[in-house]
Amino acid sequence: MHPLKNRLLKQQKKLKHLSARVFNTKSMILSQSNPYEVIEEYKHCKIRFYASPDRKYQEPLVFVAPLAINMAIYDLYPYRSLVKHFQHSGFDVYLLEWTKLNYRDRFLNFMSFIDDALPHCIDAVCRHAQSQYVSLHGWSMAGVFVTLYTAMHQPEHVKNLMVLGCPIDSYASGRIGKLFQGINRLVSRNQTVQKTLYSGQIPKHLIHTSGMLNALGFKMLDPQGWLNSQKKLLLNLSNTQTVYEHATMGSFLNNMIDYPGGINQDMVLNVWLQNPLKTGIIQLEDKLIELKNISCSLFIGAGSSDQIVTAAAAAPLGGLTSSQDVTFTLIPGGHLGLMSSQKSANIFWPKLTAWLEQRSTPLNQSN
Numbered sequence: 019m020h021p022l023k024n025r026l027l028k029q030q031k032k033l034k035h036l037s038a039r040v041f042n043t044k045s046m047i048l049s050q051s052n053p054y055e056v057i058e059e060y061k062h063c064k065i066r067f068y069a070s071p072d073r074k075y076q077e078p079l080v081f082v083a084p085l086a087i088n089m090a091i092y093d094l095y096p097y098r099s100l101v102k103h104f105q106h107s108g109f110d111v112y113l114l115e116w117t118k119l120n121y122r123d124r125f126l127n128f129m130s131f132i133d134d135a136l137p138h139c140i141d142a143v144c145r146h147a148q149s150q151y152v153s154l155h156g157w158s159m160a161g162v163f164v165t166l167y168t169a170m171h172q173p174e175h176v177k178n179l180m181v182l183g184c185p186i187d188s189y190a191s192g193r194i195g196k197l198f199q200g201i202n203r204l205v206s207r208n209q210t211v212q213k214t215l216y217s218g219q220i221p222k223h224l225i226h227t228s229g230m231l232n233a234l235g236f237k238m239l240d241p242q243g244w245l246n247s248q249k250k251l252l253l254n255l256s257n258t259q260t261v262y263e264h265a266t267m268g269s270f271l272n273n274m275i276d277y278p279g280g281i282n283q284d285m286v287l288n289v290w291l292q293n294p295l296k297t298g299i300i301q302l303e304d305k306l307i308e309l310k311n312i313s314c315s316l317f318i319g320a321g322s323s324d325q326i327v328t329a330a331a332a333a334p335l336g337g338l339t340s341s342q343d344v345t346f347t348l349i350p351g352g353h354l355g356l357m358s359s360q361k362s363a364n365i366f367w368p369k370l371t372a373w374l375e376q377r378s379t380p381l382n383q384s385n
Contacts, residue, residue: 052093052102054113058142062123063135065142066113068101074108075378077177078147080140081113084159085281086232086274089115091357098363107371109378112143119276124226127280128302132167140175151177153374157357158183158327159285165335166300169311178377179312180370181335182319183327183353187296188289191331198290205291215287222279233274298338312339315377317370321356322348345373
């Protein structure tokens with residue numbers, strides 16, 4: 019083909035892709051194509067079940083999603099799906115999906131999830147799977163959820179605990195951690211301000227954040243990652259897969275869900291601003307939760323380039339528990355990439371799978 023004609027065809031392809039990306043995004047979204055069954059609904063939660071085509075292990079793998087995100091991150095592309103990877107590795111997979119929260123849910127807090135929704139749903143999973151134990155996976159805020167749930171309810175059901183990108187020493191989390199540490203110092207100088215912020219006196223409607231605001235905040239926390247994504251699109255407009263992946267990830271990032279005011283009170287004004295998890299103890303309502311109560315096998319992961327929760331912020335969890343089986347690893351990518359990038363799929367997913375296989379009960383030994 020003549021070089022000039024080839025260039026013209028390539029330019030036409032780029033313009034076609036750009037037009038589709040801007041004006042017809044919904045048709046390009048690849049996520050959540052993997053079939054599943056909803057086995058139970060409870061309050062603000064649904065339990066998805068992804069059956070393994072060749073189940074090999076007794077204990078099911080349970081993914082607990084963070085708030086704010088939609089479920090696309092767990093089944094992002096047909097050819098790169100976290101739930102499909104573990105299904106085809108021999109695990110029945112369950113995903114705890116939080117329904118679309120709104121302003122009416124502003125009073126929900128950590129305890130609503132770790133001492134109500136999670137215990138109910140894990141019990142339901144155990145009944146459905148006919149297994150006393152589960153392997154539990156939490157990323158980002160869900161890492162806090164599964165950690166605190168396990169500390170409160172261990173050794174009830176959790177055999178293996180996987181915690182990724184979770185702020186245990188929030189002040190150690192790079193620039194963000196230093197910012198919260200500095201704010202805490204300022205707040206501590208004024209007892210009235212400190213009492214208002216830390217005792218839950220702020221009306222929940224004032225600190226309830228919408229999904230749109232959460233989407234904007236997520237991008238602002240990692241502006242370089244967002245800019246790199248746009249740059250990659252513009253440099254690869256002729257590549258069909260790149261354009262479809264950009265549309266799919268864009269849909270995920272632009273369709274976030276509300277953070278209830280009570281969650282912001284616990285996550286931002288407690289975990290991030292006061293940094294109690296560094297000590298291994300956190301007070302929630304009338305409950306004192308101690309991380310030393312965790313004794314199951316523990317896998318801790320952190321994104322190698324994560325600017326939101328750095329490795330230094332995530333790693334201390336192992337030393338605060340009573341577990342005699344602790345593994346820490348760096349995962350290729352940032353806060354989002356550690357869950358979804360091609361490098362993570364190629365390098366980290368097999369590593370996590372091997373870890374879980376070694377600590378799960380083969381079906382032929384479960385009877």
